[in-house]
Amino acid sequence: MLNNIGLPGLLLIAVVVLVLFGRGKISSLMGEVGKGITAFKKGVTDGSKDDDTADRAIADTTAARDVTPEASEKDKV
Template sequence: MLNNIGLPGLLLIAVIVLVLFGKGKVSSLMGEVGKGITAFKKGVKDSAEELEKSSADAARDVTPPPSDKDKV
């Protein structure tokens, strides 16, 4: 069903949404969507950096701790 919408169908849906909700409401809604996308991208970037940092820290410390036998 959704495969045959096309450009005229999308334009018709956009006009209906604009008429129903008004220019101000649609504009504020799109602003909130933009803020949400920005926050999502920032969260993904921060988590990727955190994973890289933790894996780098784990890779640095590869030497085993000294045992009691080494102290003699």
Template sequence: MLNNIGPAGLLLIAVVVLVLFGRGKIASLMGEVGKGITAFKRGVKDSTEEIENASTRTAGDGSDARDVTPPAAAPRERDNA
């Protein structure tokens, strides 16, 4: 249905929206959209930094790491009898 909208159709829609809402209302709406996008990006960045900080605190420098590998079993001698 929307595949047939060309440049003339988009221009007509823009004019109708401008007439209905007015230039000031559209400008304030775009400002709010911009603020929302900025807040979203800031939230994503803060979350990413928080995850990275948590992973570095968890990983540490490895000084408290210990080897938990079980000792290798001694090879058995086979009886040839």
């Protein structure tokens, strides 16, 4: 159904949307969409940085450590 729209149909839809909502409303809507895309990209990059940091922290905590108690004066007797 949508395969038959073509360029004249898209232009007609654009004109109808412009008449219904007005230029100001559409430009503010597009500004909000742009801010949303920017916030999404920032969140994705911050999330990947957080994942890298978490992976390094897990690797540091899972390293083998010597936890044997130190010999005290009582143990040496």
